[in-house]
Amino acid sequence: MAFQTPLTISEVITNIDSKKYLLPSIQREFVWSTNQITKLFDSLMRDYPINAFLFWKVSKENINEFRFYEFLRDYHQRKKRHNEKANLNGSEDIIAILDGQQRLTSLYIGLKGSYAYKLSYKRWDNDQAYPVRKLYLNLLTASEDPENEYEFEFLTESEAENKEDDLEHHWFPVGKILDLKEQSEVNEYLIENDLSSNQDKAKAKFANRALFKLHSVIHTTAIISYYLEQSKELDKVLNIFIRVNSGGTTLNYSDLLLSFATAQWDKRDAREEINQFVDEINEIGRGFNVNKDFVLKACLVLSDFSDISFKVDNFNKSNMLKIQADWDDITKAIRDAMRLIASFGFSRENITSNNLIIPIAYYLKHIGLPDNFEISSSKINDRAKIKKWFTLSLLKRVFSFMPDGVLKPVRDIIIKNDTGEFPLEQIIQHFKGGNRNLAFTSDEINNLMYSKYGQGNTLVIMSILYPWADLRNNFHIDHIFAKSGFTKRKLEKRGVPSESIGLYLENYNYIGNLQLLESIPNIEKSNMDFDKWIDETIPAGAVDEYKTKHYIPKHMNLGIINFQQFLEEREKIIIDKLQQALL
Template identity: 40%
Template sequence: MSYTSKTISETIIDYVNRNTFLPAIQREYVWNTYSIEKLFDSIMCGYPISSFLFWKIREEKKKDWVAYQFVTDFDKTDPHNEEANLSGVNQDIYLVLDGQQRLTSLLIGLKGSYSFFYYRWRKTRLYLNLFKKPTNGDNPEELTYQFQFRENDFINANDSTPQYWYLVSNILDFNTASAARKDIREKLSNISVDSSFKENAVELIEELHSRLFTEKFINIYEEKSQEYDKVVEIFIRTNTGGVKLEYSDILLSTATAKWKNLNARKEIYSFTDEINSIGNGYSFGKDFVLKGCLYLTDHLPIQYKVGNFTQSNLELIEENWTNIQTSISDSVKLINKFGFNDKNLVAKLVLLPIALYLKKVNKSNYVNSTNAEDIKNQLRIQKWVAIALLKNMFGSSTDNTLKSIQDIILNQTNSENFPCSEINQKLNVISSFSKDEIDNILRYSYGTKYSYLILSLFYPNRDWKDCRFSEDHIFPKSEFTEAKLRKRGYNSDKIKLYQTYYNTILNLQLLDETENKEKSAKPFNEWIKTRDDNFKKRHSIPIIASYDFDSFIEFINGRKKLLSNFLENLTI
């Protein structure tokens, strides 16, 4: 790995904001005045200030990416970087991947200002006290030189500790150290102060000039790859300090830079919060929404990579943003209506095909439709989601799966029905379950991430609208403690058998809130007498002679046959 070394003055005067800019993936400037003062102190001490990583963009490629100016006059009320105008830059350009904070600090200290509020708004510039002799204390955090952001210069020669605050940017007026020395000597000639302070001032001016104009503190590694995703990976790895930079942050920065009329960061954060507040709450991330932007915009690649968030692609996404929001939001509302929550929605990408379908159907208020065909189709979607999650349809090669489904939906001539069968056929997914799968499914326990999905399949004709259904133990779980089972006179083998099944799918049903509250921990043989004639059919309850507690295993065996038969013959 080879580095190019440059002086600070050369970098600041000839490169920064001339042919060297910031990429859209960079975050904003965050250093305070003390951090800048400390950087200049390190430079005066001759300490290295680490290396810099520049990304070289060939001239013919520079229009592909948005570049931003470095901040010269920093204002805490408006910290945003302005977009750079590259039309007049007829050469290769550089985008800084690592070193933004340091280069901006150098620029502010040497050519700019720093505005902040402290009791009142202050516009300050960087000064160096030339009468302060360098001191090396025991505290490594204590500065050796006295740099300070001030509102004006100040000279005090009458005190025991005189001060001469020199505006650091003035040093750039002198091409040679001798010219800088001559200038300061002339300025000090009329000041009555001990000669040691004057000599100290001359020495500091010479030292400052040497550090900025002669010594090569800027060590640049040049990345020449034109592959944006490779560059982003480098950027992420070199920016791991503080809060970890997420891949979605990079994409958001890119989108924010390239959307013309909307603030992508604000829009996507706000929309993510909106869908997460539906029902009892979800945990969708920015990456899910950004993936949806690609998936729900016509003719765009769906791979979640920075290279797909180009200027033209992002313009299409911005134009389609309202439709994207509506489609994703409706898909979340639909699955929420069926009781799918954040825990059992084990692969959130399953919603993107639903969102795409809803976008294509384009029916207003579809989620709350009372049309019989719409309701039938929604139940078909509900069943497909449950099966897709149970079959781990989105477990691997997710992009290939999503692309296959996207092709089917977009090419569908009749969009009255969600194309469950076509999707399953394309992906070689069978809607029914094998005996091994069924054995595994029926062993799932109460309250696990798959239990609600499994139970929801057993209610194919249920009206889910405006109802909340809870998992309920048919035979109350409170009766299955070892103490209570022994009190009934059961031996160890029978206790083990009862405890094997009581908390599984075989002893679970879905009840609405009213029913669940009414049932509470009532013995099942009493509760079932209060139910209507269709209760057993609705909840797949086997017909046996007695439903008392001693008949639990007979109940389990009978229900296993019913549920197994249902899953073996399940169709969409």
């Protein structure tokens, strides 16, 4: 391994663009945030070192012995996070990146591509939540962030062209610097955009200095220092990769384990299979949020390995080949388990630990992977037991620490079970009295009344209170007394005593004021007073049935003035139902 003559960034970008530089299959995927990318560019502009890179020269004779991927150019947080497999037919020698992929991808995205991340106030499955953004540099003023000198930002085209703040911002598209190869072209850009003649001399000087510095960083200064490994032995290259990447926090451990799988599977591409599978199952139902860690852990459990801990020794060649051989059954079991959980109404919004899904997948694999388990009429009792175990485990948070302490014993119980159904009672009995106890006490049930609107636990509790609701349909958690009415001014206007207003405002979001309604009735109810909505919407002969169904106290005035009494009475009814279900 020898140190090479450093390269300019423009040379490296050209090599990435022409696919001379590629990523070996043992590399993890791109994980940097926009903030990390802007800090990298700021560091370059300030002449800060960005450490050496490690490249691996692969001769054209040996290219087909390995798998390689292209650099990611246009990153999309939901739709495009995976690198495409490189087509190397007729290729010459290539350079594979062993260390420095995150930095090089960041440079490539900043200079040639885009970055689409989710807006915080929009749903993850909304295409409009991911506007395409490119990297820009403000040529008029320095950054207000004390950690950065230059203001680099990922902006949409419309944000960059916004003229309302022309005095403080001129957003230069960073990728355009690749077109300004000569210093004279930099001068021409400054003149054409009136930056060199800015009446504010300080801003004119800053623009001149910033754009020429960017030109120097990209085109002139040989910044990319690197070592070159030329070995043809995969084992040696893999060991170098592990030594370089596992010594710090630069490599996520699951990525390292996936690297082992990728290198050792001989009939499938582990990286491609696992990434595609993660994307697929995250789209089930209303969406899940599982990752490679979950799939790798599930593989260890479902393959019946005695040791299911996350460590390199468990990802040896024989284990990985067994996982490869069982891959179709493993993925069907996980897929069917997630469809079942989705049919219970659970999704990424209310599952506190994805590890809960693994025992269900193991059970389905253990009983032979029956088709249509989630809808089969012969499996009603079985599904009810699985749902109860899942619900109890969520509420008791038994997977909140050291999940192997649950996964292994539950797997053993499933293996020994001969009841013909999910061994709910045996699991509850096994953990009884310990710190993963699934049995509820009366005090714990009373504490569930403090679950609030918007919390994950709330839908779990609703699934117990509304066992008849098919949560695959569009049900909403609704405030019985509309939350819009809970302001101090509105409550005073309704005649609520001033000494009670604080209690009203503190309690309207708790479970005692929540019910499950289908979306259309919920929309119709909207902000109507509850007593008025019942009178106008529920037929007179069906009012008692509605109140029973929704745990509404009977024979009391349902005006807002009685909210405190309503809350107390309804919580008693709910607690009684939860005791029947959970004690």
